[in-house]
Amino acid sequence: MSERIEIIAGDITRQNVDAIVNAANCSLLGGGGVDGAIHRAAGPELLAECRSLNGCETGKAKITRGYRLPAKFVIHTPGPVWHGGSRGEEALLASCYRSCLELASANGCRTIDFPSISTGVYHFPLEKASRIAVGVIAGYLAEHPEIERARMVCFDGRTEEHYKKALAELEVRL
Numbered sequence: 001m002s003e004r005i006e007i008i009a010g011d012i013t014r015q016n017v018d019a020i021v022n023a024a025n026c027s028l029l030g031g032g033g034v035d036g037a038i039h040r041a042a043g044p045e046l047l048a049e050c051r052s053l054n055g056c057e058t059g060k061a062k063i064t065r066g067y068r069l070p071a072k073f074v075i076h077t078p079g080p081v082w083h084g085g086s087r088g089e090e091a092l093l094a095s096c097y098r099s100c101l102e103l104a105s106a107n108g109c110r111t112i113d114f115p116s117i118s119t120g121v122y123h124f125p126l127e128k129a130s131r132i133a134v135g136v137i138a139g140y141l142a143e144h145p146e147i148e149r150a151r152m153v154c155f156d157g158r159t160e161e162h163y164k165k166a167l168a169e170l171e172v173r174l
């Protein structure tokens, strides 16, 4: 299934896919980083729909329309803040990816793009985060042929390199 996973460099707000994922916070009412970029590009209707959702727990996900984005849907997931690893951060990050993929399947999405959840302001170590992300995505795709392609859209070169390495290591193990 790993040929259905791609790592690309780019801006997730520009991607023409069924769903993009937003690395949100529990309020779902916007913020900085990729969250701010998605809200700016989608327009105020996105915030209006998010207000009706009553927030979201860390590790879970909620879906909205994409409004002015090329993507049809936005799947919002609050990642864990990194506190050193003793507060269940790894399991919570895995749960973010899984919850987003489940929502994508439930809503008929065949293509989904992820940002690097939690590795910005939330300071999750990139090496660990990239292994978790590609591991969960590969496992899910193996069981779910309805998802044709999942991509990690990396905003900087360091992030892209880590995800490419994690995917290459996974392919060696498969």
Ligand code: AR6
Pocket (backbone or CB within 6 Å): 010, 011, 012, 013, 023, 024, 025, 030, 031, 032, 033, 034, 035, 036, 037, 079, 115, 116, 117, 118, 119, 120, 121, 122, 123, 153, 154, 155, 156, 159
């Ligand atoms: N496209 C793709 N990736 C992006 C983009 C973009 N347009 N912009 C930034 N990134 P962060 P977090 C990358 O901090 O760590 C927000 O305020 C960025 O370079 O956006 O999960 C929320 O409201 C990094 O690699 O998300 C929360 O409060 C990755 O996206 C909090 O930040 C994630 O960085 C969530 O923190």
